[in-house]
Amino acid sequence: MSDVMGRVEEDGPLRVVAEVVARRPSGPYVTLVLAAPELAARCRPGQFLEVAVDVPGTLLRRPLSIARAEVGEAGSLGTVSLVVGPEGEGSAWLGRVRTGQQLDVVGPLGRAFPIPQRPATCLLVGGGYGAAPLHYLTEVLVPLGHRVDLIVGAATEDTLLHSIEAKRLAHSLRTTTDDGSAGLHGRVTDAMPAVLARGDVDVVYACGPNAMLAAVSTVATRAGIPVRVALEERMACGLGVCFTCVIPVRDRDDEVRMRRSCIDGPVMDGARVQWRALGLAGAVEAAERVDLAAAGTDAP
Amino acid sequence: MTGTNVDLTTRLAGLRLDNPIVTASGCFASGREMQRFVDVGRIGAVVVKSLTAAPREGLPTPRMVETPSGMLNAIGLQNPGVDAWLANDLPWLVERGATVVVSVAGDSVDDFAHVARRLRGVEGVAAIEVNLSCPNVEHRGLVFALDPQASAELVRAVARASDVPVIAKLTADASDVVAIARAVVDAGADGLTLINTVLGMAIDPVSGVAELANTYGGLSGPAIRPIAVRVVHQVHQALPDVPIIGCGGVRTVEDVVQFLRAGARAVAVGTGGFVDPFATETLREGLAAWMAEHGHTAVSDLVGTATVRDAG
Numbered sequence: 001m002s003d004v005m006g007r008v009e010e011d012g013p014l015r016v017v018a019e020v021v022a023r024r025p026s027g028p029y030v031t032l033v034l035a036a037p038e039l040a041a042r043c044r045p046g047q048f049l050e051v052a053v054d055v056p057g058t059l060l061r062r063p064l065s066i067a068r069a070e071v072g073e074a075g076s077l078g079t080v081s082l083v084v085g086p087e088g089e090g091s092a093w094l095g096r097v098r099t100g101q102q103l104d105v106v107g108p109l110g111r112a113f114p115i116p117q118r119p120a121t122c123l124l125v126g127g128g129y130g131a132a133p134l135h136y137l138t139e140v141l142v143p144l145g146h147r148v149d150l151i152v153g154a155a156t157e158d159t160l161l162h163s164i165e166a167k168r169l170a171h172s173l174r175t176t177t178d179d180g181s182a183g184l185h186g187r188v189t190d191a192m193p194a195v196l197a198r199g200d201v202d203v204v205y206a207c208g209p210n211a212m213l214a215a216v217s218t219v220a221t222r223a224g225i226p227v228r229v230a231l232e233e234r235m236a237c238g239l240g241v242c243f244t245c246v247i248p249v250r251d252r253d254d255e256v257r258m259r260r261s262c263i264d265g266p267v268m269d270g271a272r273v274q275w276r277a278l279g280l281a282g283a284v285e286a287a288e289r290v291d292l293a294a295a296g297t298d299a300p
Numbered sequence: 301m302t303g304t305n306v307d308l309t310t311r312l313a314g315l316r317l318d319n320p321i322v323t324a325s326g327c328f329a330s331g332r333e334m335q336r337f338v339d340v341g342r343i344g345a346v347v348v349k350s351l352t353a354a355p356r357e358g359l360p361t362p363r364m365v366e367t368p369s370g371m372l373n374a375i376g377l378q379n380p381g382v383d384a385w386l387a388n389d390l391p392w393l394v395e396r397g398a399t400v401v402v403s404v405a406g407d408s409v410d411d412f413a414h415v416a417r418r419l420r421g422v423e424g425v426a427a428i429e430v431n432l433s434c435p436n437v438e439h440r441g442l443v444f445a446l447d448p449q450a451s452a453e454l455v456r457a458v459a460r461a462s463d464v465p466v467i468a469k470l471t472a473d474a475s476d477v478v479a480i481a482r483a484v485v486d487a488g489a490d491g492l493t494l495i496n497t498v499l500g501m502a503i504d505p506v507s508g509v510a511e512l513a514n515t516y517g518g519l520s521g522p523a524i525r526p527i528a529v530r531v532v533h534q535v536h537q538a539l540p541d542v543p544i545i546g547c548g549g550v551r552t553v554e555d556v557v558q559f560l561r562a563g564a565r566a567v568a569v570g571t572g573g574f575v576d577p578f579a580t581e582t583l584r585e586g587l588a589a590w591m592a593e594h595g596h597t598a599v600s601d602l603v604g605t606a607t608v609r610d611a612g
Contacts, residue, residue, distance in 0.1 A: 012336045015578065052575070057368040059521050061575060106577060236364050236371055237574035240333035243326075243349075243375045244364035258357045258378055263333060278361070 014039055015106045021079065023099050027158045028086040029129045030095045031067065034103060037078030043069035044112030045137035046207070046230050046267040049082065050238040052104040053090040062090045063235045065207065065266070066108060067132035068139070083132040083161070109238050110266045113137055113205055113228055120202035121147040123195050123225075124170075125188050125216045127208030128154050128161070133230060135166035137205060142169045149201070150174070151191045153212070157182035189215045189287050193294045196223045203228065206270065214280040217270030218287035227270035231261045238262045248274035306588045307598040310344070310565045312543045313465035313491035315426055317344040317399060317566060320599050321556070321584045324547050324570030325350055325403035325429060325469070325493075326375065330389040331396075337577035341397030342584070344566055347493075347545075348389070350405035350431045353414045355381035365502045365511035370521025370549070371571060372500050374514035377405050377434075382418045394424035401467070405431040408438050409457045416461035427465040430458050430489075433496040433518070445471045445496070448483035459488030467545065469493035472527050481535045481542070491543040493568065494535055495528045520571040525549030529562050536563020536604055551575070553586040560599065561606040 022033035039049075043066050050061035064082045072078035084094040097103065113133075116122070122141055126134040131152045138148045148169065153176040154160040160175055160182055167173050174191045175183030184191050188208075195201060196219075204220040206213050207230035220227035235245040240263030249259040250272045259265065275284050308319040322345040323331075329349050331340045340346055358378030365372050380388070382404075393400050402425050404415040412430065419425050432445035432454060444450045451468070459466045468484040470477055472495045481492055497518025502511040528548025536544060546564030550556060551572045559567045573579045587599075596602055 015337075015576075058366070059369055059571065059575060060366055060371060234362050234364050236366075236373065236571070237577075239337075239574065239577055241327060241329040242364070242373070242574055243329070243358065243378050244361075244373060246358070246361060246363065246378070256357075 012042075013107050013109050014042070015104070017102050017104050018080070020097055020099055020101050020103060021077070023097065026162065027160075029161065030084045032082045032084060032094065032097060032103070034080045034082070034105070035077050036080045036105070037072050039105070039107065040069040040071050040078030040080050043080055043108045045133050045140050046113035047108040047110050048238065048266060049080070049105045049107035050109060051082070051094065053093045055089050055093045058090060060236055061106065061238065062094065063109075063238045063262070065130070065133045065230065066136060068136045083129050085129045106238070110262055111264070113230070113267050115140065115144065116146060116203060119145045121149070121200045123149045123151070123192070123201045123204045125151045125192065125204060125206040125208075125212075126153070126161070127188055127212040128159060130208035130212075130232065131161045133207050134205065138166045138169050147171050147200075149195050151176065151188050151195070153177065153188035153191070153208075155179065187215065188212060189219050189290050192216070192219050193290065193292050196225065196292065201225055204270075206230070210278060211280050211283040213270060213273075214275035214278070214283040215287035217273065217275065218284050219290055219292070221271045222288070223292055228267050229270040229273070230266045231268055231273070232266070233261045235262055248277040250274060305597065306591045307600075308584065308588055310599050312545065312565050313427060313467055315345070315399070315465060318342070319344045319584045319587070320560065320564075320566040321580050321587070322401070322545060322566050322568045323347050323573065323580065324568035325431065327570035327573055330385065331393050331398060332389065334573075334577065335396070338581045339396070340393060343398065343580045344584075345399040345401050345426065346393060347401040347403055347429055347568065348385070348393075349379055350377050350403040351379050351382045351385050351415055352377055352405050353382060353411050353418075355379065355384060360513040362511060362513055363517075365517070367500070367502055367519065368523060370519055370523030372502055372512060372517035372519050373497070374512045374517035376514065382415045386418065386422065390422070390424055399426050400424055401427045401429050403429040403431050403469070404458065405434050407434065408436065409454050412454055413457045413461045416458045420461065420463050425464055427467055427490075428458060428462050429467045429469050429493055430455055431469055431496070432484075433469070433471050443471070443473070445480060446474050448479050451480050452483040452487035455484040455489050456487040465490040467491040467493055469496050469547075470531075471496040471498070472524075472531050473499050477531050478534055478538045481539060485539060485542055489542075491545065492535060493545040493547055494531045494564075495524070495548050498524050498527060520549070522549040522551055525555060529558050532559055532562040532564050533606060540604065550583070553583060553590045556583055556587055557590065557602065560602040561604070563604040563606070565600075565603050
């Protein structure tokens, strides 16, 4: 893995007050597009922003992964997009934000997905609205000459996060739903064997709920493929100082240490994260039962 | 430069701070993380995250839950241990000209004294803050800061082991915090930090499960500010000569001024820095501007100036 992956270089974070220039509801989610040229130039897929919400009695910012960053060229304004989910008061407030309103954001924060240094085949797996950064990652990987296969899952069809751009750019797109209302009836891990069976996948990237990341990491590791996941853990600061968002990770010296997902992550090596210690033994065990030889179900 | 003729310096337990805005222990890690936002050398003092004799990985997650105007946390003193901190973090802070106050923690009096001894004679350690909100394993896990005798014994041991000023950080959970303050000052504390977080709990109403893995956690943020201001005032009234760092829910310049008027000589920013990573800088500059606007020339002139309403 380490020989495939380039070093991730990130510029420091900024605090900016950015205008919302577009607002796009899609199913239960809302995409907010912020005019933030300085910010956009610094963003990398996998990083997040801490967004202040104006809800009385609410103190903390909301960490939201960056769903897209477009660097403005020749007079056009650089923008950063965020996908807001439906859960929680802060998100509900963000979902009601109107075009023209200003948002106070700090970022970009955290470590981005490392980008392969030589042409590689990348399998990107996402769940729910957590899949948003994968579309951004696709937009970064494809122009660099990497092959991208995308698997996007959700509970139901209306919670599947669609991205026309990512669909257009990716070499293949598979969708899964827990209830079978769209795509493959099952979990994202059920769609992985068909892609992995090709034998050309160099790296798996994943983002979404931690249980899904545990399952994807387990399947990728069983197949002997390096896996990088963007973790979600309750965060107070997002800056590396509060130590609330820690994840148990097995370090190179074989010791398990509590790593901050805000500053040591959110992107981490899925093979090193101690999923069982996070209470996700069920997801790991289910992924251990996934039939890696089930290539016959491939129907992208 | 703030562009005003305001004297922000403050004296605290033998230290002279350039300005009264300091960081609250546990809210600024070791300082390095925040250099991306603020110059640590310009903060009144950097109070680092509590250090223990051995490294600690802390408690399982969830470690945090947001509550009205605040948050509960139960981290479990995750830290690299005093030796690793001395090797890796202190030199970095010293290089940047930071005034470093080291928070020390432990399970027993000996634990604390061990850390204090390791800090003896170390250049760049300006003072020690004793985190008395630790359970004392030799006393059925009772938190030191709840008991005047245990608090005094601990502070006495740290003061004996240390060659720098010792500041005791107390909790408002004690039934008589003034009694604890007297006890630790008599035992050798050169100053007080008031207050640590307030013990709290949140329960998921649907599942009935405690939100924090540790069940209980420390409440911080503006929710506790009035409690902190009250404790600073009470202790300052009782012990007017003892320097106090006010701490609890500071977000604005007006909050800082409240603490100064209540009797604090320095004011710590904790949870507020999570929301505004530039808080130490904006509060320092904002305080100078506020003082100039309101005709105050020196921080020391504001300390302890709170008055009470006439009963009649």
